[in-house]
Amino acid sequence: MRAIGYQKSLPISEINSLSDIDQPRPQAAGTDLLVEIRAVSVNPVDTKVRMRAEPEDGAYKVLGWDATGVVVGVGKDTSRFKVGDEVFYAGDVTRAGTNSEFHLIDERIVGHKPKSLSWAQAAALPLTAITAWEALFERLKVSDPTPTAANTLLIIGGAGGVGSIAIQLARKLTNLTVIATASRPETRQWATDLGAHYVIDHSNPLAGEIEALGITAPDFVFSTTNTGDHLSEIAKLIAPQGRFCLIDDPADLNIMPFKLKSISTHWEMMFTRSMFQTSDMDEQGKLLNQVSRLVDEGTLKTTLGEHFGTINAANLKKAHAHLETGKARGKVVLEGFGD
DSSP states (O other), rough: OEEEEEOOOTTTTTTSSEEEEEOOOOOOOOOOOEEEEEEEEEEEHEEEEEEHOOSSSSEEEOOOOOEEEEEEEEEEEOSSSTTEEEEEEEEOOOOOOOOOOOOEEGHHHHHOOOOSSOOOHHHTTTHHHHHHHHEEEEEEEEOOTTTTTEEEEEEESTTTTHHHHHHHHHHSOOOEEEEEEESSSHHHHHHHHOOOOOOEEETSSSHHHHHTTTTOOEEEEEEOOOOHHHHHHHHHHHHTTTTEOOOOOOSSOGGGTTTTTEEEEOOOOOEEEHTOOOOTTHHHHHHHHHHHHHHHHSOOOOOOEEEOOOSHHHHHHHHHHHHTTOOOOSEEEEEEOOO
16 A cells, blocks of 8 residues: 655655655454545644654654545444444554555544545544644633633634634634634634634734733633743733643743642643543544534534645655644645545
C-alpha cells in the first residue's frame, strides 16, 4: 500500500523530510478496524512528532492523526462497526499514522462520519473536536460556574484548528460569552463568522485588550497556541478562582502568578486515553458520534480552511510548511491517493 513517512527528523524544506513509500497492507485483529483512508488533515502534532521522534533502525515512521475512510476489515473482538461503515477519527499517537492507504485503529476511539459532510470536510474535525470538547467540558468544566459566575470564556488562537471548533462548541452548547483572539483581518473575520462575541488582537497585551471591552473579567481561559508569550497577561486578566487550560508546549510554564487568584490550571492532551488505555477510552468514540450528530443537525460546521490536494509526500510537505508558519486558518486537509 502507498504511504508517506520519514527515516530521519529533518526540517520540512529538506528533500527527505517526507517520502512516498510502499508498505504491507495491515490486517485487523482484536478490537481494531482496518480503514481505507479517504482524506486526512494535518495538525501541529504532525510537525512536532516529525522533528522530535527519530525512527529507529532506519525504519520509516508514518505520521497523521486525523482521517475519514471506509471500514474494510474488522478484528474478532469488534462490536461497534461493520465492513462498509464510513468513519472518522483522530488516531493514536503511539501507533502508525493515517498517511497511508489503509490504517489500523481501535474501534473505541472511532466515530461514524457525519453524513452531511464530504470526506475532506469531515477529516478536518476529529482531533480538534476531541481536544476542544475535553478542554471545555472535562478540564475547564465550563458548565459548572466559578464563584465569580462571569460566564466568560477567552480562547487564545481562535482561528486555529482547535480554536475554530472551540468557538462553535462554546456558542452552541453553552451560554458563555466567547472572546477569541486573532491578529489578521482574515482570521478576525473567521473567528467572528464562527460565532465569537468579541475578537481581540493577541499581538497586543491581552489584559489591556480585555479591559478595553468593558466586560467582566473572563473566568475561563483556553490557550491553544503561544501560551508562553501570554502567560503573564493571562494571570492579569483572568478572574479570581478562575480556570485555565492549555494544550501547547511552552518552554517555561511558571504558574506562580496564578497563586494569589487561586487559579486552577489544566493540561489537555487528547491522546491520553489511547496512550494509557484508560478505562474510559471509549468516551472518545462516543464524543465523535455526538459531534457527528451535531454536524448533521446543523449545529456545528466543518473547520476546513484549505485543501492541499491528494495525499502524497509533496503535498504533505507543503501542508507541514504552512502549519509551521503559524498562520494557518482552520484545518489543512488532503484527500485521496490519486491513480
